[in-house]
Amino acid sequence: MTVTRRQFLVLGAGTGAAAAGLTGCGSRSSLGAADQLSMWTWVGSVNDSLISEAEKTIPGTSKQLSMTRIGGDYKTKVLTALAGKSLVPDIMAINDDVATYFPNADQFHDLNELGADKLKGDFLDWKWKLGITPQGKMMAYPMDTGPTALFYRHDIFAKAGVPTEPADVQAAAPDWDGFIQLGKKVKQAVPGSSITDNITSVFDYAIAQLTKRYMTPDGQYIGDGDHIRQAWDLSVRVVKEGLSANAQSGSTDANAVVTNGKLVAFVGAVWWAQLGPKNAAPKTKGQWRVCATPGGAGNRGGSFLAITKYCKDPAAAFAFISWLESSRNQAEAFKDPVLFPSTPASYTDPRLTEPDPFFGGQRIVDVFAESAKKYPGAYFSPYDTIIRDPLAAELVNVEVGGKSSDQAWKDGQKQVERELTRAGAI
Incomplete structure (x- = not known):
């Protein structure tokens, strides 16, 4: 979430x-x-x-x-x-x-x-x-x-006839494109299935894998660069493919999509195990697994x-x-x-x-330990939050309001510029 x-x-x-x-x-x-x-x-x-x-x-x-x-x-x-x-x-x-x-x-x-x-x-x-x-x-x-991994429902993947064991799922989804293709196969076999709760989750976890984020250590703004736009476009693509549950953070649907089984896979940090399935869907004990994050190790x-x-x-x-x-x-x-x-x-x-019995007896620490050790690291600036929030708000406008991706990107960047100017960062 x-x-x-x-x-x-x-x-x-x-x-x-x-x-x-x-x-x-x-x-x-x-x-x-x-x-x-x-x-x-x-x-x-x-x-x-x-x-x-x-x-x-x-x-x-x-x-x-x-x-x-x-x-x-x-x-x-x-x-x-x-x-x-x-x-x-x-x-x-x-x-x-x-x-x-x-x-x-x-x-x-x-x-x-x-x-x-x-x-x-x-x-x-x-x-x-x-x-x-x-x-x-x-x-x-x-x-x-907060190392990341791909959480997924073993039982629903089996029902969909796609790979179910962690090593096989990892091989089927080594990157985000593979993950999207896998998600489409699951949704075709099990209608209503989603691989993320909302558009900003994809954006945040894609950013969490990068070696650079919104600013350089010397104070240069790079949040309008190709690396951020690629994470943006990926987030929009997941929505356009119909693979987002459109359960926005803070809404009553946020936990419901885990409880009712609509969210069948999710790229999340280690703490999501407790926040997500163990908290919202305790009856799914034994049905979840984890594997390496598509696109590489991340941390959130x-x-x-x-x-x-x-x-x-x-x-x-x-x-x-x-x-x-x-x-x-x-x-x-x-x-x-x-x-x-x-x-x-x-x-x-x-x-x-x-x-971990909740994850079918899998030693999930092995997956997260590898992610923690392989995460490349990135510079976090004092202004990351005031940069990220306007961009995330515009992504929600794309998913919920139907706003065009290009216009949302332009409007988000304008708002970021205003916020950074107000904060004296640029």
């Missing part, structure tokens, strides 16, 4: 409570008492058992953890705190939009100065680089990732931890985040709340390699 994993997990969280220890003996700039390290995160971003252990005493330090799960618009609350430079937590989680915070890099510690550089080899190289600003400051420490999602310059004890804070994100503990976080590790050593941990 087009909703992000964080948006799904934060549902029901309610509004964030005030952090414990606001009236403690810490300074006005930093939350919490002197013997505490305060941390902000959102629901579903960390493993509760590990946090419970750290709340008693953070391993390797004399500090205790005071963690607040922020509900609602997490990013707005963080940026507001940073703007006010008061009551800022010692540690904060940051979502995959980490580049959005790069303009505030002066309010964070350079983690390499705290010893992060010695641990670089434990992590996926592309993930490590995402937390480093264009100026070379390591602002954010890797948490989870994944979080970071940062230490603010207001931190009372940066060394203790780094001891905590490096402990929390060790390969052993990332394997624990995969069990609950299903965060896919950024540490390759975790991929052979028995907690990850157990067969």
Whole structure:
């Protein structure tokens, strides 16, 4: 689905409570008492058992953890705190939009100065680089990732008389064109079948495979380039072929197309296993499989931890985040709340390699581990969101409103130019 994993997990969280220890003996700039390290995160971003252990005493330090799960618009609350430079937590989680915070890099510690550089080899190289600003400051420490795969209904593929085993499906759909052809065969045999929920899902996951996105590290806008237009045209093609369920994000149909079996295949990130079929179609247990993504490995999602310059004890804070994100503990976080590790050593941990009954006993970690290791990486700019959103809105106009693709592309680019000019990016 087009909703992000964080948006799904934060549902029901309610509004964030005030952090414990606001009236403690810490300074006005930093939350919490002197013997505490305060941390902000959102629901579903960390493993509760590990946090419970750290709340008693953070391993390797004399500090205790005071963690607040922020509900609602997490990013707005963080940026507001940073703007006010008061009551800022010692540690904060940051979502995959980490580049959005790069303009505030002066309010964070350079983690390499705290010893992060010695641990670089434990992590996926592309993930490590995402937390480093264009100026070379390591602002954010890797948490989870969002490697992609092709999810599909084994039983419906069998009914349609097309390949059903992961290796065979992968061979039949090595690229997006092959995936479309496969989808057409399934739909012909099983009318009503779709291979995506909506047009923007195809666009987002096609972008998630690219080695370049909307801007260059030196600030040049390239979101009007051929690589983005190709992802756009692919998205429109899937709709024109009648293979989209036209279930827009946030609509009542978003889960229904999974529940009623209309969505028979979907290119999605690892977290979609929980968000999609396990949540919306539990009765389909045993009927799903995964294989490599058509067109190559991609990544969508994944979080970071940062230490603010207001931190009372940066060394203790780094001891905590490096402990929390060790390969052993990332394997624990995969069990609950299903965060896919950024540490390759975790991929052979028995907690990850157990067969998944929901996927017919398949070891799905093998597919996602390969995707995570093969993903080439790309530069994310602070402006990616304000670029992507107008383009996505125009794609919806194509699918829902029947707008011509060329006109929608032109209008989307005009809106992007206005937004980037307003933001001072161009």
